[in-house]
Amino acid sequence: MGKWKVGTRRSKLALTQTKWVVDKLKGFAPEADFELHEIVTKGDRILDVTLSKVGGKGLFVKEIEQSLFDKETDFAVHSLKDMPAELPEGLVIGAIPKRVDPRDVLLSKDGKTLDELPQGALVGTSSLRRSSQILAHRPDIQIESLRGNIDTRMRKLEEGNFDAIILAAAGLERVNFEGNISQFLPVEISLPAVGQGALAIECRADDEETLALLKQFDDAPTRLAVTAERSFLHKLQGGCQVPIGAYATVGENNEITLTGMVGSPDGKQMFKNTATGQDPLTLGIQVAEALLAQGAGDVLAQVLRENEQ
Numbered sequence: 001m002g003k004w005k006v007g008t009r010r011s012k013l014a015l016t017q018t019k020w021v022v023d024k025l026k027g028f029a030p031e032a033d034f035e036l037h038e039i040v041t042k043g044d045r046i047l048d049v050t051l052s053k054v055g056g057k058g059l060f061v062k063e064i065e066q067s068l069f070d071k072e073t074d075f076a077v078h079s080l081k082d083m084p085a086e087l088p089e090g091l092v093i094g095a096i097p098k099r100v101d102p103r104d105v106l107l108s109k110d111g112k113t114l115d116e117l118p119q120g121a122l123v124g125t126s127s128l129r130r131s132s133q134i135l136a137h138r139p140d141i142q143i144e145s146l147r148g149n150i151d152t153r154m155r156k157l158e159e160g161n162f163d164a165i166i167l168a169a170a171g172l173e174r175v176n177f178e179g180n181i182s183q184f185l186p187v188e189i190s191l192p193a194v195g196q197g198a199l200a201i202e203c204r205a206d207d208e209e210t211l212a213l214l215k216q217f218d219d220a221p222t223r224l225a226v227t228a229e230r231s232f233l234h235k236l237q238g239g240c241q242v243p244i245g246a247y248a249t250v251g252e253n254n255e256i257t258l259t260g261m262v263g264s265p266d267g268k269q270m271f272k273n274t275a276t277g278q279d280p281l282t283l284g285i286q287v288a289e290a291l292l293a294q295g296a297g298d299v300l301a302q303v304l305r306e307n308e309q
């Protein structure tokens, strides 16, 4: 039994993800009743502005979290990568389902790969992490900002505004657009965003009934991996839009291997480190400290200063 009110953003991707989660949860609680509550977030309303200049990640989750506090909703489905490194007191991630493909992908005219793009090609992305890594690999490329949901971005490619655009494989897969992918970028070229490809189901920390439901849908290796990635992000205090990437995998005996990167937006400076360990929180901090020792702190400080201007 039980009735759950589920918070979701209104974009096609968000609705698809939320409906997928609800469907799976029905498998664990066949008699339960789920009611979707669509919430328009600040991030959705100001997509035409450069998000990094108005406050970053929190914009997509704040109003949804408020509805959890107000008990208008009982849990909410987010893309994990849209969530700040630190949750507000009183909320927790009740489940992290198994991660899908974490990679970035290139969508181009005529299916060209990154290496096949013409000299000086125009590539659309608003992510500093993506621009940094693309430019490190192909310094001749021109990067231009590209905002909006998946449909909007793909339309701008079709209209001929860009030679190529970069998106997350996971988002395209979830809305069945993966047929448009020209190349899966290897993580050695484009290290994904923290949590990319994973979902987070957020609920109140004291809501035992919801926690018990969500727990059944939690994937332990994914949680270990993204906990390491988020610890790395937290240590670098990468709350807002910053050129930070991280990807962790979990092998035998729950051994976690984490790679983290910080790059300058022009790709001229690139710091990377890989380490292995058992404890995700310690490992994240260790990789972050290795990058700070290489000088990544100066790059991050510079980006923050530019965002403030």
Ligand SMILES: NCc1[nH]cc(CCC(=O)O)c1CC(=O)O
Pocket (backbone or CB within 6 Å): 079, 080, 081, 082, 166, 167, 168, 169, 170, 171, 172, 195, 196, 197, 198
């Ligand atoms: N930045 C927005 C965003 N947040 C989550 C996804 C989908 C991929 C995911 O769940 O990791 C996307 C689109 C994209 O980056 O292409």
